[in-house]
Amino acid sequence: MSETWKKIKKNRQLYLFILPAFLVILIFSYIPMYGIIIAFKDYVPALGIWGSPWVGFKHFQRFFDSYYFWDLLKNTLGISIYSLIVGFPLPIILALALNELKDGKFKKITQTVTYAPNFISVVVMVGMIVAFLNPSTGLINHVLDFLGFERMDFMSDPKWFKTVYVLSGVWQSTGWSSVIYLAALSGVDPELHEAAVVDGASRLRRIWHINLPTIRPTMVILLIMSVGSIMSLGHEKILLMQNPLNLESSNVISTFVYQQGLLDAQYSYATAVGLFNSVINAILLISVNKVADKLNETSLF
Amino acid sequence: MKVKKMTKVLSGLFICSMVLTACGGSNDSSSSDKKESSVKLTTEGFPIVEEETTFTMMAPNVGMAEWKDMPLFQDYAEKTGINFDFVTPPSSDFSTKLNLALASGDLPDVIYGAGSGSLTDSMVIEYGEQGTFVALEDLIADNMPNFNKLLEENPEIRKSITTPDGHIYTLPTVSMNEPSAIWPRGPMWYRGEWLEALDVKELPKTTDEFYDLLVRMRDEDPNGNGKKDEIPLTDVKMESTRPWLMAAFGLKAFGVQEDDGKVTYAPMTENYKGYLEFMNKLYSEKLLDQEVFSQADEQKKSKGQKNQLGLFPDWFSYFTTGKDEKGALEDPMFQPLTSEYSEEAVVPKSPGISRGTFAITKEAESPEALLRWVDYFYGPEGAYYINKGPEGVLWEWAENSKGEKVRVYTDIVDTTNVEETRGKLTPAYGLTIPNIDFKNTDDLMIRNEADDELDTSFADFIATETESKLAPAGEVPMPLIYLSKDEIDQIKDTQTDLQTYIEQMEAKFITGVEPLSNWDKYVKTIESMGVDKYVEVYQQAVDRYNQN
Numbered sequence: 150m151s152e153t154w155k156k157i158k159k160n161r162q163l164y165l166f167i168l169p170a171f172l173v174i175l176i177f178s179y180i181p182m183y184g185i186i187i188a189f190k191d192y193v194p195a196l197g198i199w200g201s202p203w204v205g206f207k208h209f210q211r212f213f214d215s216y217y218f219w220d221l222l223k224n225t226l227g228i229s230i231y232s233l234i235v236g237f238p239l240p241i242i243l244a245l246a247l248n249e250l251k252d253g254k255f256k257k258i259t260q261t262v263t264y265a266p267n268f269i270s271v272v273v274m275v276g277m278i279v280a281f282l283n284p285s286t287g288l289i290n291h292v293l294d295f296l297g298f299e300r301m302d303f304m305s306d307p308k309w310f311k312t313v314y315v316l317s318g319v320w321q322s323t324g325w326s327s328v329i330y331l332a333a334l335s336g337v338d339p340e341l342h343e344a345a346v347v348d349g350a351s352r353l354r355r356i357w358h359i360n361l362p363t364i365r366p367t368m369v370i371l372l373i374m375s376v377g378s379i380m381s382l383g384h385e386k387i388l389l390m391q392n393p394l395n396l397e398s399s400n401v402i403s404t405f406v407y408q409q410g411l412l413d414a415q416y417s418y419a420t421a422v423g424l425f426n427s428v429i430n431a432i433l434l435i436s437v438n439k440v441a442d443k444l445n446e447t448s449l450f
Numbered sequence: 451m452k453v454k455k456m457t458k459v460l461s462g463l464f465i466c467s468m469v470l471t472a473c474g475g476s477n478d479s480s481s482s483d484k485k486e487s488s489v490k491l492t493t494e495g496f497p498i499v500e501e502e503t504t505f506t507m508m509a510p511n512v513g514m515a516e517w518k519d520m521p522l523f524q525d526y527a528e529k530t531g532i533n534f535d536f537v538t539p540p541s542s543d544f545s546t547k548l549n550l551a552l553a554s555g556d557l558p559d560v561i562y563g564a565g566s567g568s569l570t571d572s573m574v575i576e577y578g579e580q581g582t583f584v585a586l587e588d589l590i591a592d593n594m595p596n597f598n599k600l601l602e603e604n605p606e607i608r609k610s611i612t613t614p615d616g617h618i619y620t621l622p623t624v625s626m627n628e629p630s631a632i633w634p635r636g637p638m639w640y641r642g643e644w645l646e647a648l649d650v651k652e653l654p655k656t657t658d659e660f661y662d663l664l665v666r667m668r669d670e671d672p673n674g675n676g677k678k679d680e681i682p683l684t685d686v687k688m689e690s691t692r693p694w695l696m697a698a699f700g701l702k703a704f705g706v707q708e709d710d711g712k713v714t715y716a717p718m719t720e721n722y723k724g725y726l727e728f729m730n731k732l733y734s735e736k737l738l739d740q741e742v743f744s745q746a747d748e749q750k751k752s753k754g755q756k757n758q759l760g761l762f763p764d765w766f767s768y769f770t771t772g773k774d775e776k777g778a779l780e781d782p783m784f785q786p787l788t789s790e791y792s793e794e795a796v797v798p799k800s801p802g803i804s805r806g807t808f809a810i811t812k813e814a815e816s817p818e819a820l821l822r823w824v825d826y827f828y829g830p831e832g833a834y835y836i837n838k839g840p841e842g843v844l845w846e847w848a849e850n851s852k853g854e855k856v857r858v859y860t861d862i863v864d865t866t867n868v869e870e871t872r873g874k875l876t877p878a879y880g881l882t883i884p885n886i887d888f889k890n891t892d893d894l895m896i897r898n899e900a901d902d903e904l905d906t907s908f909a910d911f912i913a914t915e916t917e918s919k920l921a922p923a924g925e926v927p928m929p930l931i932y933l934s935k936d937e938i939d940q941i942k943d944t945q946t947d948l949q950t951y952i953e954q955m956e957a958k959f960i961t962g963v964e965p966l967s968n969w970d971k972y973v974k975t976i977e978s979m980g981v982d983k984y985v986e987v988y989q990q991a992v993d994r995y996n997q998n
Contacts, residue, residue: 194553195580216947216979284740304744305961393687393957394743396950411546413946414573416553 188421201417208421217400225401225426228387229379232315237375239323241368244330245356263324275389278317279304305394314390314399329371333364369441377434380426402426489816497531498822504533505814508551508558510541510568512880514873522876525840532823534560541880544568552577559814562807563881569620569806572938578619579935584810584817585617593821596829600624600886609998610803610930614991621808621824625887629916632924634800637916638694639767642780644672644680644760653782657698657728657789664737667760675757682760683732684739686747688956690763693798694784699725700792702927704952706988711996713928713989717952718976721791723969726959728789733960743957766912774866775908783915786923799924808884827885834894836885839875844868848900857896865898928988931995937987944980951975 157164183198188208190201212218243263250256269277281288282303290300303309337360345355384403391399402422410419490500509517517523517536527533537558539547545568551557552573561569577583591598601608604626611618625631640653648670654660664682666672673680685691692704699721701707707716716722732738741749753759754770761784764770768778786795808824810817826832838844848858863871873879888894895904933941955972958964964972 192553193580194555194577195582197555211943215943216975217950279744279746302740302744305741305957307963392744393953394961394963396954400950409946411549414549414553414570415942 185420185424187417188424190417192417192420204417208418209425211418212422212425217405220397220400221402221405224398225380225382225403227398228311228314228382228401231311232318233375233379235315236319236322236326237372239319240326241330241364243323244327244334244364245360247327247331248334248360249352249356260324263327265324266321267325269321271383271385272389274317274321275386278313278390282313304390305392307395307398310390310395310398314387318386326371330364330367333367334360337363365445369445373434373438373441376437377430379433380430489819491816491819491822496529498819499531499816502531502533503816503819504535505559505820506537507534507560507562508537508548509562509877510544510564510881511538512541512873514870514879515875517877520875520877521843522836522839526823526835530823532819549573552582557582557811557813559811560820561809561811563877563883564806564809565623565804565882566806569809571805571932572942574619574806574809575613575932575935575938578613578617579615582811583619584812584814585619586621586810586817586821587612587616587618589817589821590618593818594825594828596825596832597621600828607803609995610801611805613932614934614994619809620806621884623804623807623882623885623887624802624828626802627889628887629913629921631802631887632799632916632920634693634798634927635690636763636765637920638691638761638763638784639770639781640784641672641757641760641762641771642782643757645782647672647674653785655785655787655795657787660698660787661728661732661737664732664760665735668735668737672760673757679758680760681739681753681758682737684750684753684759684762685742686745686750687743688960694763694786695729696722696725697795697797697923698787698789698792699728700796701725702796702798702925705949706985707927708929708988708992711992713985713992715976715981715985717956718973718981723966724789724791726956727966729960730962730966734962738960743961779907779911783919785919795923796925797920797923798927799920801926801930803930804882805930807882824884827883829886830888833885833888836876836883837878838872838896843875844871845896850900856900857894858900859896859898929992929995931991933987933991937991941980941984941987944984947979948976948981948984951979 187198187201189203189205190198191204191207192198192201247256247260250259266274280286282290284290284300284302289303294300301309303313341359342355345359350358380402382401382403384401384407387399387401387404388407391404403426406419406423406426409415409422489503492498492500507517511517517534517538523534537551544564548561548564548568574583578585590601604624607622607624608618611620611622613619644667645653648663648666650663654663667680667682668678671678671680683691693702696702696704696716701716701719701721703716705716706713729738733740733742739745739750739753750759750762751770751772754762754764755772757771759770762770766778767781768774771777771781773781786797788795810820814820827836841847842860844860844863845857846860847855850856859865859868869879877883878885890909892904892906895906897904955964959966959972
């Protein structure tokens with residue numbers, strides 16, 4: 150005991166730094182977790198969480214039997230994996246490219262331009278998407294028309310929903326996500342590059358053999374983290390983009406939970422659905438973490 | 451060794467958190483036993499309470515003003531001695547916030563102006579049964595002279611607001627005298643200049659004539675700009691045109707409807723198939739706005755202001771066209787249609803009562819005081835008061851040259867936009883609030899100047915159009931009934947699934963994404979969702995209603 154205390158005492162400033170974050174997570178993430186028990190109960194507000202009757206797996210059963218179960222699962226996974234495949238490599242490519250630029254105006258402008266969309270709020274963002282894609286007045290359709298293609302109604306075609314969602318997300322977040330890779334790249338030892346140049350390595354070779362291996366741990370960590378959030382699509386953007394015509398491909402678990410839980414007030418049911426979502430999420434996270442550990446010897450935990 | 455200590459620390463934290471949560475959960479139980487009320491009521495009239503007192507009120511804010519700043523509440527608080535602390539989340543967020551408040555037990559004394567969209571029937575039943583809402587039926591006779599009189603004169607109202615277990619948990623909006631009270635939502639309006647340009651003397655009365663007119667609107671450049679930019683018919687997600695167009699096929703509801711005591715599910719009937727075929731034809735021939743399912747209301751309005759629309763739904767036509775009341779007189783109301791499916795014109799009609807506008811929770815110290823507070827608005831004087839506010843804000847008394855006392859707008863009112871001022875002074879703007887609507891008689895009308903002649907042309911226009919076109923065809927699609935808790939539990943899942951499915955499929959059938967040859971498959975899916983049970987439950991409830 151005394152040894153630990155001594156250590157804590159010695160590093161007390163560091164512990165003090167962690168304390169707020171620790172408390173935030175404890176209060177807002179761990180304590181509310183006891184609420185998930187209402188997934189196994191018929192929650193009645195007047196009786197409180199403990200007073201409500203237990204019902205076992207009734208709400209889970211109901212979800213699995215629901216007409217929309219497979220659609221929801223398919224859409225949630227579909228959109229997430231699509232985002233991951235398209236959205237994950239792009240910031241890396243952007244960072245590698247930016248890194249090759251000499252410091253100067255051009256680099257600064259490029260960075261600012263790619264960051265900027267990150268600061269647009271979701272509501273404004275969706276408003277812009279809808280305006281750009283409007284079949285009669287939208288910018289994109291004018292371009293299509295000019296190039297001799299047919300005008301398309303992207304927002305009401307379920308086939309396009311995922312693409313519009315993912316690409317607009319990429320546009321918004323790529324610049325911002327590349328920052329962390331740029332930081333990692335700045336840690337590359339210049340001597341390695343100098344040696345490689347002496348050996349006659351081309352620029353691409355140097356990127357491949359020096360830059361990429363250096364940022365590999367960062368990549369793996371970020372990959373694991375994005376897999377961890379694969380099922381937790383933000384429902385705001387999807388809700389804003391939804392309409393009856395694209396519902397078929399835009400109905401996802403998080404929008405369903407919002408609909409059932411907050412709008413229809415079926416708390417126990419929505420909690421059960423949310424819990425199911427989190428369990429899948431956790432399974433994915435742990436497996437990817439394991440695989441990464443085996444292959445790369447880098448892992449989150 | 452280290453691990454063990456870590457465990458200790460963690461378990462300590464865990465215990466802490468359990469204690470914290472236990473504290474958090476305990477507030478539910480304390481308030482259930484009734485406290486002795488410290489609020490002393492007066493015997494009659496104003497003020498209502500002997501000593502000034504304050505309650506909390508939760509209500510949706512439509513974004514015109516803070517409720518505490520509204521002159522109506524300030525003036526009425528002075529009269530009654532009852533103040534309020536307002537909790538008013540924006541109306542777009544209100545359902546969510548109300549649900550959270552009810553689920554967490556962090557209750558206001560009064561829930562005001564929610565309407566059955568936010569304070570749904572199933573919530574009323576559930577929270578009523580749990581004792582969260584106070585049952586009002588025994589308190590009404592003693593504390594609500596105006597409302598009680600209304601109930602005695604119209605037994606329908608009592609029937610409509612009483613739940614199956616015999617309680618009244620919420621008070622309604624009653625609008626029986628206004629012509630627009632029978633509108634289930636805003637009607638559709640033709641653009642008058644277009645009809646003139648096309649030399650249309652008589653509005654279409656059948657779906658065929660209707661189709662022909664839309665074709666002419668599309669092809670003959672009625673807005674006269676030389677461009678082919680006319681959109682004959684528009685809407686946002688079909689929400690407002692659906693009731694009027696489905697009616698041409700003999701259907702009154704996008705769900706269950708009742709005819710002579712028999713309940714059917716409209717979206718699986720042959721008539722509905724006829725409606726889909728017709729709408730699909732309109733869509734594929736570009737007679738129906740191609741953006742009908744993806745546009746927002748603002749986009750629809752901007753098309754109306756650019757004179758691109760021939761027929762559109764809105765509460766009043768000038769909201770879409772951007773004209774003023776005078777200009778709106780030339781835009782006639784849609785005439786209900788007949789078709790081979792329905793020889794007689796039928797349109798859905800509002801029952802004139804909306805529930806869920808006023809509920810008192812168990813937190814309230816004196817439900818009696820609150821009922822007396824709200825009762826005033828169910829009488830003629832109070833109904834006017836809550837609509838136009840106290841004297842001296844929106845209107846004031848003046849004397850005209852003939853020596854008569856008339857009401858005129860005050861100086862602060864921009865008379866071209868009266869609603870703007872009105873929205874800032876009273877909650878009776880954009881919300882269904884607990885009150886009764888009375889017809890605006892001449893002595894209640896407000897003039898710009900004391901000597902102005904009364905201009906009632908717009909009100910008269912609305913009244914005539916409604917009386918001549920909608921009233922003869924109007925039928926209430928479903929009586930205002932409450933399902934019991936048990937019945938709600940039986941159909942809850944089916945209802946959500948069905949609603950999502952039919953909305954989605956309507957859009958697909960109309961736009962042709964799904965061909966109508968898949969109709970049988972569609973009906974089968976609806977059946978597999980349990981529609982039989984769903985209809986049966988409603989049938990049961992309607993039978994019960996008709997027996998009482």
